[in-house]
Amino acid sequence: MTKKPSLKRPEFHPDDYVVYPAHGVGKIISIDRQTVGGFDLEMFVISFEKEKMTLRVPTAKASSIGMRSLSSPDIVLKALETLKGRARTKRAMWSRRAQEYEQKINSGDLLSIAEVVRDLHRGDDQPEQSYSERQLYEAALERLTREIAAVESLDDPTAAARIETALVRRAAA
Incomplete structure (x- = not known):
């Protein structure tokens, strides 16, 4: 058989x-x-x-x-590069964009999750996020942090610092 x-x-x-x-x-x-x-x-x-x-x-x-x-170290590097890119927000209604962000987060794909973090990240000079926007951002950031920490054998705060560094570089560019 x-x-x-x-x-x-x-x-x-x-x-x-x-x-x-x-x-x-x-x-x-x-x-x-x-x-x-x-x-x-x-x-x-x-x-x-x-x-x-x-x-x-x-x-x-x-x-x-x-x-x-877990993603390969190459994918982690691509995700960190994605964070340095320019935020891309569609002109669709927030409810539609929120649905798309939710799908990307739940896809489990590290690069898609990095896109959500990039697109929803707000610098100190930008207006405050809405509650739902902040919830999605924090969910994506948590997933990204945990996977980077696991792949690179880091603790969560160190992985979060790597992500923050990539996001700050984007803002400075």
Whole structure:
């Protein structure tokens, strides 16, 4: 009997850091078997320490839901370069732009998240953000910080400082 290639388990192991699109960076603490609805399933048990949350993801579904390994150092550098670019805001209604930003954040794609941080960042000389704008900015900044920290083995404050430096360079340019 041949196995279907789509059911091949992604190569994640306990203690690996992974990106779950809807929640950001988490750490696989174990791979367990669980019976759900009469089916025996193998599950990744992922801990999101900051949120004090544990998530169980069927190993067969990990790829289809967008769970991925951490970005490469090259992607991190591209994300930091993205932050230095010029903010791009469309002239669409805020509700439409907010939806697009939310989709980018939840995509789990580091470069898309960096674009949201770049576009929503406000310098000291700029007007105050609305509540919803600030919420989206902080969510994107948190995801970006956590992934950069995990990829470069930094603590969150050091990763945040790298991001801030890139954003300040943009403002000075």
